[in-house]
Amino acid sequence: MPQHHAVAARLFQFNFMRIASWNVNSAKARLDIIINWLKSDSCDVLLLQETKSQDENFPREAFSSLGWHVAIHGQKSYNGVAITSRHPIKDVMCGLPGDDRDEQARYIEASIETVRVASIYLPNGNPAPGPKFDYKLQWMDRLNQRAAALLASEQPIVLGGDFNVIPDDLDCYDPLGWEGDALTRPETRQAFRTLAHTGYCDALRARHPHEVIYTYWDYQAGAWQRDHGVRIDHLLLSPEAVDRLGAVGVDKAPRGLEKPSDHTPIWCDLQF
Secondary structure (H helix, E strand, O other), rough: OOOOHHOOOOOHOOOEEEEEEOOOOOOOOOOHHHHHHHHOOOOOEEEEOOOOOOOOHHOOHHOOOOEHHHHHHHOOOOOOOOEEEEOEEEEEEEEEOOOOOOOOOEEEEEEEOOOOEEEOOOOOOOOOHHHHHHHHHHHHHHHHHHHHHHHOOOOOOOEEEEEOOOOOHHHOOHHHHHHHOOOOOOHHHHHHHHHHHHEEEEEHHHHOOOOOOEEEEEOOOOOOOOOOOOEEEEEEEOOHOOOOOOEEEEHHHHHHOOOOOOOOOEEEEEEE
């Protein structure tokens, strides 16, 4: 049986769906790394951020040759999000509701099997304070509104992506050095916690409440070699998804490859 047919049946053989999220820092530049990771039977759904590609230039054929489906919301050179899946992708929504003037490609949402997923690339917000930080907080407010509305469906929901939020000091190798940054400011953390108050659960902390686990290491100053990382990539689950939550983890291997993204994949298993 061809590899992609064999692994496509995994959901039904093992009764779980593995959903991963990865800021790839250019889909084209990282294409070989991404495709090789998918070939290793790494996940069933992959949420991508910072694809940095217009829709028509996204390397869709590389995914379709594996039997994967793709939904894209891109723009030239910057931002860009995508959803890729072994299973058909339905009811795609591009763009975060709440501001028709916002042209940045940072949010895409769709249904896969019985799960509603979103791939999110939240604004960085630096320098803070300032207009970019104001945009970040406004964007987070819109996200909180959309996340609350999604809960009404009472279906499993996974909001995954690069949130550009370091939720707690445990999630940062040098909390004092990051103090005042847009990723750690009290306003940012409070907006992130609003998602929890609404009903969403940080999947990684549900399974690893006290472990030091990072998802991002800067290219500079030997951050990867010295393990000077931060946790800014998250999977947030609705109560219906939490009820199905199995294992959760971060795959550090891609970050150690040649010419990698500065992020590495985070994943969770939903049991059915």
